Amino acid sequence: MSTQVHATLTEQHVRAISEELGEPDWLLETRLDALEALETLPFPDVIQTPGRTWTDLSELDFEALVEPSTTADEKEREAPEEVDVLSFAQAVEDHEELLREQFGSVVDPQTNYLTALQTALFTSGTVIYVPDGVDAESVTIRTTMDSQSLFNYTLVVVEQSSSVTILERQETGADADSDSRYYSGIVELVAGENSYVQYGSLQDLSEDTYNYQLKRASTDTYANADWIDCNIGSRLTKTSVETTLAGEASESKIVGAFYGHNDQHFDVDSRVWHENEHTTADLVTRGVIDDDARSVYEGVQDVGSEAWNTNSYQRENTLMLSDESEADASPKLIINNHDTEASHSATVGQVDANDLFYMTSRGVSEHLAKNMLVSGFFVPVLDEIEVEELREDVNGRVQDRLQARS
């Protein structure tokens, strides 16, 4: 896979962005290093089997998609008092020490071409800081994209023995007009000792948007980092939700849901690295695809040689509503410590014929019965969501999709 370097992208763009945000030198340097690295970095890994590439990112014309000088978005941030939820510029002012310590600590800016591009160009961002011992209610962030391309950076730092639930939504503004856009998002989550975080997100971007996201958590001892990742919008999504279980006895749950229709393409990855003793992971993804949509799922449970007494589980279920759709799945186990209990399973199929027959025999029309079964299919995922608002939003979007079915 060959990468393209932006001919139209210059150091001046990057300096201008950094200056605008009032950034210190070290951050500007990080951005410039990332810009320079574009030349050598590959695209994110995608699965290839004989004769097929599951998601072909090299076909995208990033040069045409990315317009670095005009990025615009609208942000709503709501937070309880005891938590700092700041715009990136504000965080540079108030929490430079924290930023300097944590920026890039979980996701290396030079992980791949797209993370480096994002690091060089991000203009929008949020920093969530939960101090020691705070038991916070929900934080909500809504990002509305109003430009052709947008790079959004989020850092979450949760200190010792704190807890917080976060809800993030990504949408496209009503008056933005363009026939293809690019959204890029990185979330770094630092879960301190004995902390609890649930980070839920709902991606509902317009269906002309190419969407790349990388969310990764790193856990300290006894920490618990949970992800809820819901994908409804976009033309093409490549998203990876990951946790490094670095601390002893830490835990992570990665819950995913997607509903693709028309010609949407979702490449959804869940990955967990067990790096310490007594860690537990649970990966659950449920998705529906309709029309010509295609889904690609990769799940990785990687158990390191020091991860004694590991428990690791993974389930992935895809429901195909149309014969033109395609579902690809690859749940992987990489086990280097024998003191492990690990399992995974994956299924692909239609709405269960027996269930459908049961419902229709009770007088429910086939159309309605099918819709009810699809709604029901998402229940195990919805049950994991702690923030009611997110649960309702996701369920609402599923219902919208079902209503739109002929």
Place this chain on the structure above:
Amino acid sequence: MSSEQDHLKETDTEARFGFKKEQNSAFETEKGLTEETIRLISDDKDEPDWMRDRRLRALRQFHEMPMPTDWPGQPDLTEVDIDEIVPYIRPDIDTRGGVDDWEELPEEIQDTFDKLGIPEAEKNALSGVGAQYESEIVYQNMQEQWEEKGVIFCDMDKAVQEHPDLVEEYFMTKCVPPSDNKFAALHGAVWSGGSFVYVPEDVTVEMPVQAYFRMNSEGMGQFEHTLIVAEKNSEVHYIEGCSAPQYSQFNLHSGCVEVFVKEGAHVQYSTVQNWSKNTYNLNTKRAITEKDATMEWVSGSMGSKATMLYPCTILKGPGATDNHITIAFAGEGQNIDTGAKVYHNAPNTKSTIESKSISKDGGRTNYRGLVHIADGAEDSSTSVECDALMFDNESTSDTMPYMEIEESKVDVAHEATVGKIGDEDVFYLQSRGLDDDDAKQMIVAGFIEPITEELPIEYAVELNRLIELEMEGSLG
């Protein structure tokens, strides 16, 4: 087992499989791979032009293709330098195509197969036997009753001479073309020996036929080709076994198996692979199944330094069925990367894949599998089950399945588990008076039982015995 067969109970793998014979050959090529070498091999075999041309074409394809190096977690192949391999060694025997009496073989070859228990198995459980030593089949025999029914079981080289129409049609054309992968191309250029099996319509070969492949020389490559054509409603079970003595330099085994399962036919292909731990085992095996046909792959991979093997079934006709059963056992220094590939290209096709792996003393096992259900393959179903057992913390066990589903009216299920040998199970057995080693062996035997019960009893016993040998004395 008779008393002469006592050596089969030998507890030392070295004595059982690792014995070496003096290297006696009538003809062998130089190391390395050039057009000249290919012509020499082809001339030595007195082959028709079309076969020589196919070899030369495959050689060109081999040189054009890159080594596979970018598969996630694949075995390291940097040591495999084709120019260090002696691709062709013809042992010093008079009869080409194999004698039909063990007594006629030179003593050291006869002794080799005696030690491996092949003549004994032939008497008891087989319809026919082929035995390959280095690059050539040295013994080939089949019971008369099958010959009378039109069954052909012969040396692949002999088939080129005696059944050119069949071979020209099926040999590396529609099933595994040399362009399939680098090692298939290599195979296409230097192949030698192997079996040709042809079963006519409506014939059921009741007892299995077996081929045994033995490499004796250091630094050689063995490239046998197996071609099985099972006509309408026929049935056959083919078993292959393989072994070699241990050398410090690497050996290469790159076989190719092509199976054509015609309408309503049933083919079972069983492999008990016990290559020495300096052997790279890089094979391509593929079957094409027509309407209502069944293909079964049963594989036990115990030996080799590195194995990359993914038997493939193309379910071409409606109602076709595939079963894969594999056991992989990786001990110290071994990397067994194996799995299955199934393409569902027609409606009502069904596949089941059952994989069991055991890793210990730093060995690595990997299940790598692909199931593809094409658009239009309605009412197809597939089920994949992988279980891995790990003995210690130095070992690795990976599972990498890939599923590509283009059809909605299907039933797809994949499941995998990884675990260690249960302390409670071991304790239970110890409290019944078994020692630690015996308890663990018993648990392993139970773990692989679903697979051994698919094999004829002689081979099930053999497989269990091999695993016992692998485990002996090294359990902590």
